[in-house]
Amino acid sequence: MTIGSTPPRYRVSIDRDQCMLCERCVEECPYGVFRRNGERMSVNSRQCTACHRCIAMCPRDAINLEEQPVDYRSHPVWTRKVREAIYNQARTGRIILAGMGNAGDYPVIFDRLVLDACQVTNPAIDPLREPMELRTYLGKKPSRLEIRNGGGDDVELVTELTPNLQLETPLMIAHMSYGAISLNAQLSLARAAAATGTFMGTGEGGLHQAIYPYQDRMIVQVASGRFGVDINYLERGAAIEIKIGQGAKPGIGGHLPGEKVCEDVSCTRMIPVGSDAISPAPHHDIYSIEDLKQLVRSLKEATEWKKPVFVKIAAVHNSAAIAAGIARSSADAVVVDGFRGGTGAAPRVFRDHVGIPIEAAIASVDEKLRQQGIRNQVSLVASGGIRESADVAKAIALGADAVYIGTAALVAMGCRVCGTCYRGLCPWGIATQREDLTARLDPDVESEHVANLIQAWTLELSELMGAAGINSIESLRGNRDRLRGYLLDEGILRVLDVKPVGA
Amino acid sequence: MCGIIGVIDRGRKEMDGTQIRRALAQMNERGSGEGAGYAVYGCYPEYRDCYALHVFFDNIHENKKEVDDLLEQWGRIVHEGQIPTYDQPNLRKIHAPWRYFFKPDRSLMSWSPSPEDDIVTHLVMRINTDHRGALVISSGKNMGVFKASGWPEEVADFYRIQDYRGYLWLGHNRYPTNTPGWWGGAHPFNLLGWSVVHNGEITSYGTNQRFIRSYGYHCTMFTDTEVVAYLIDLLVRKHGLPEKMAVRALAPPFWDEIDAMGERERKLNTAIRLTYGPALMNGPFAIVVANPTMMMGFTDRIKLRPLVAGECGDRLYISSEEAAIRRMEPGVERTWMPRAGEPVIGRVNG
Numbered sequence: 001m002t003i004g005s006t007p008p009r010y011r012v013s014i015d016r017d018q019c020m021l022c023e024r025c026v027e028e029c030p031y032g033v034f035r036r037n038g039e040r041m042s043v044n045s046r047q048c049t050a051c052h053r054c055i056a057m058c059p060r061d062a063i064n065l066e067e068q069p070v071d072y073r074s075h076p077v078w079t080r081k082v083r084e085a086i087y088n089q090a091r092t093g094r095i096i097l098a099g100m101g102n103a104g105d106y107p108v109i110f111d112r113l114v115l116d117a118c119q120v121t122n123p124a125i126d127p128l129r130e131p132m133e134l135r136t137y138l139g140k141k142p143s144r145l146e147i148r149n150g151g152g153d154d155v156e157l158v159t160e161l162t163p164n165l166q167l168e169t170p171l172m173i174a175h176m177s178y179g180a181i182s183l184n185a186q187l188s189l190a191r192a193a194a195a196t197g198t199f200m201g202t203g204e205g206g207l208h209q210a211i212y213p214y215q216d217r218m219i220v221q222v223a224s225g226r227f228g229v230d231i232n233y234l235e236r237g238a239a240i241e242i243k244i245g246q247g248a249k250p251g252i253g254g255h256l257p258g259e260k261v262c263e264d265v266s267c268t269r270m271i272p273v274g275s276d277a278i279s280p281a282p283h284h285d286i287y288s289i290e291d292l293k294q295l296v297r298s299l300k301e302a303t304e305w306k307k308p309v310f311v312k313i314a315a316v317h318n319s320a321a322i323a324a325g326i327a328r329s330s331a332d333a334v335v336v337d338g339f340r341g342g343t344g345a346a347p348r349v350f351r352d353h354v355g356i357p358i359e360a361a362i363a364s365v366d367e368k369l370r371q372q373g374i375r376n377q378v379s380l381v382a383s384g385g386i387r388e389s390a391d392v393a394k395a396i397a398l399g400a401d402a403v404y405i406g407t408a409a410l411v412a413m414g415c416r417v418c419g420t421c422y423r424g425l426c427p428w429g430i431a432t433q434r435e436d437l438t439a440r441l442d443p444d445v446e447s448e449h450v451a452n453l454i455q456a457w458t459l460e461l462s463e464l465m466g467a468a469g470i471n472s473i474e475s476l477r478g479n480r481d482r483l484r485g486y487l488l489d490e491g492i493l494r495v496l497d498v499k500p501v502g503a
Numbered sequence: 504m505c506g507i508i509g510v511i512d513r514g515r516k517e518m519d520g521t522q523i524r525r526a527l528a529q530m531n532e533r534g535s536g537e538g539a540g541y542a543v544y545g546c547y548p549e550y551r552d553c554y555a556l557h558v559f560f561d562n563i564h565e566n567k568k569e570v571d572d573l574l575e576q577w578g579r580i581v582h583e584g585q586i587p588t589y590d591q592p593n594l595r596k597i598h599a600p601w602r603y604f605f606k607p608d609r610s611l612m613s614w615s616p617s618p619e620d621d622i623v624t625h626l627v628m629r630i631n632t633d634h635r636g637a638l639v640i641s642s643g644k645n646m647g648v649f650k651a652s653g654w655p656e657e658v659a660d661f662y663r664i665q666d667y668r669g670y671l672w673l674g675h676n677r678y679p680t681n682t683p684g685w686w687g688g689a690h691p692f693n694l695l696g697w698s699v700v701h702n703g704e705i706t707s708y709g710t711n712q713r714f715i716r717s718y719g720y721h722c723t724m725f726t727d728t729e730v731v732a733y734l735i736d737l738l739v740r741k742h743g744l745p746e747k748m749a750v751r752a753l754a755p756p757f758w759d760e761i762d763a764m765g766e767r768e769r770k771l772n773t774a775i776r777l778t779y780g781p782a783l784m785n786g787p788f789a790i791v792v793a794n795p796t797m798m799m800g801f802t803d804r805i806k807l808r809p810l811v812a813g814e815c816g817d818r819l820y821i822s823s824e825e826a827a828i829r830r831m832e833p834g835v836e837r838t839w840m841p842r843a844g845e846p847v848i849g850r851v852n853g
Binding site (some may be wrong): 121122123125130131133135137141142143144145146148149154156157159161166243364371373375376397439443468469470472473475476477479480481482 | 514586632680703704707708709710716717718730741742743744745747748758759767770771773774775776777778779780781783784785787804805807808812
């Protein structure tokens with residue numbers, strides 16, 4: 001029996017009256033949707049990924065795109081998604097790969113939380129006229145200060161502080177490796193981080209020489225494959241991040257297809273050209289929390305205790321207890337990556353079904369650390385599914401010190417969230433290594449776009465804080481009194497420790 | 504809105520409550536007749552070594568025995584009795600105010616460096632979180648808080664505040680928004696030696712409250728002022744910060760100012776902000792806090808509430824309004840407006 005072809009996901013059509021046969025679409029589309037056929041353009045819709053590159057570049061607005069033009073018989077249980085997955089697996093016998101973040105139909109908790117503003121009894125603060133402080137320090141803080149009092153103004157600080165990262169805004173750019181994204185994309189992000197006084201992650205892909213000028217803005221990652229890791233790499237970074245897990249695929253390692261491993265990527269990652277870069281699920285030297293502690297300390301010893309070490313985990317059921325364990329190692333920050341975190345490639349079953357949302361994870365981690373009196377031991381970074389400045393404000397009010405943005409930063413460079421990153425043909429020059437495609441991304445232009453986004457969110461965050469009568473980010477952090485839940489159930493309200501609207 | 508006032512005599516010369524009653528009434532424009540209170544230091548010299556626990560009972564017969572038993576478990580009640588009150592036509596007596604003079608048994612918390620204070624703090628938190636018809640409203644030595652719902656004159660006459668004498672007084676005239684009519688919601692708030700009067704609303708309450716909870720302090724009064732007393736107790740008593748540095752933590756300089764400081768100052772101020780960031784109090788406030796040896800007033804970092812200081816001989820006055828100070832001491836020699844976040848401190852001599 002033959003399964004036959006499944007209906008096309010998209011239908012591309014061309015308005016023949018508008019089209020002037022310039023063939024720009026043929027040039028722009030790396031998937032081969034368009035072809036000049038005599039005096040008309042012909043279209044192969046089956047190749048389309050809805051990346052919108054042709055639509056964005058068509059000088060005549062002649063291209064139209066329709067999603068799911070052919071319906072299956074509708075059925076509430078046997079959805080299109082599950083049916084197509086079965087056809088696919090019946091044909092291949094393989095695990096289905098997917099890109100971007102969780103596409104499951106789960107409610108977004110952020111969208112069920114509302115922020116507070118001042119009226120009468122306390123004045124709102126106008127950020128245009130009054131100072132507004134968003135500066136954030138990531139790293140260990142002492143639980144108390146020892147100050148020697150010599151009487152009068154003569155006071156002396158006895159406590160020595162450990163190194164912290166100083167951010168001018170509580171937004172950082174998430175780890176996206178050179179390999180998963182292009183050098184031009186990484187360079188744009190690095191310049192934006194430097195311009196806005198924040199930091200970005202290298203991902204598990206080493207540090208390319210072109211990024212060296214921005215190395216004091218880079219958080220270098222040590223993941224289970226140890227790709228690109230040597231002492232030179234560790235010493236160049238402003239901080240080091242051990243990646244245990246990732247929100248998009250908790251419990252499994254990374255996968256960079258060999259097609260993306262060109263000469264340059266091979267050098268930076270320290271692997272042969274064209275070989276798949278597959279990181280193992282666990283770190284092979286970490287089989288317990290004590291082992292993690294040793295790795296943290298080894299990295300600190302290697303860099304003379306000058307650099308903060310972060311540990312990133314995927315948000316899973318037991319994140320709070322795991323974070324408490326990490327806080328007891330010498331780590332300076334815990335990064336929690338929620339199940340909406342993006343990825344270049346992940347098994348679909350993991351992406352859509354494993355892990356928990358960042359909102360609940362941050363709330364429970366913050367609470368657990370406080371209960372144990374060790375919240376000061378680590379900073380808490382929220383990542384995975386932060387889409388706008390309100391999400392940043394809510395994540396911080398739930399207890400995060402700062403957030404990482406990944407997908408949002410890519411969208412600022414043109415990404416249309418088509419979710420086809422794993423094919424290495426990104427028409428926007430982001431998730432690809434093909435030279436003609438990466439050349440489309442101009443770091444001078446795109447670094448400005450990303451910096452603009454960070455600046456705009458920072459401004460919005462200032463306004464939200466000012467409206468809440470708060471002029472310093474530390475007074476928003478963990479201030480769950482300034483959040484209310486709208487149509488959230490009692491159980492989740494208890495986890496978030498947030499009152500319902502009207503209460 | 505609320506009106507606050509405090510006075511300290513550095514030479515420990517005593518004042519009765521007549522003047523502060525008058526000064527507080529001067530600020531009736533700032534109140535609503537739904538809460539007023541006084542704290543006085545030096546009022547129980549005969550029991551100076553005992554913790555004076557002022558307790559509001561909902562009902563003496565039902566609720567008192569439990570508190571008696573608890574206190575006796577942890578120490579000795581040296582003396583106790585009703586706090587004398589005098590009916591006022593417009594003041595509804597909804598609680599029975601009681602006072603214990605209590606000596607904790609040090610040996611029961613011998614591991615602590617300050618066993619007596621820690622036992623009393625534990626008892627206050629315990630009684631106030633149990634919600635069994637008893638609320639401890641003050642717990643210091645040789646001092647007491649007197650408060651109720653009503654205008655300042657009525658509350659003063661209810662307790663005959665003019666009959667108490669002390670070298671340090673705080674007063675508060677309340678315009679409630681959170682818990683109108685509830686006696687427990689009136690100021691001053693107190694824990695051990697610390698008393699606080701506060702005008703404003705702390706927008707960082709959630710952050711402060713969560714921070715202080717991880718050190719064992721539980722906010723039970725449903726109002727933001729309470730957290731101030733606990734923060735100061737933590738910073739000064741437990742962490743040993745000089746008072747000025749504690750204020751630096753609660754209302755720190757802006758980063759721009761810190762960046763412009765010399766290296767030593769910058770390091771100190773950065774360390775304070777990093778370590779005590781969650782203690783930073785945001786939102787509009789003017790606060791006067793006192794303990795047996797000093798009184799201190801300060802405002803939020805951008806001074807969204809008024810605060811005036813005045814001096815006359817050995818006496819330092821801090822208030823929301825100069826008029827109130829002048830009502831108390833017409834001959835005041837000097838008055839000034841402290842800058843935002845800058846503490847005004849008066850200490851007893853010697």
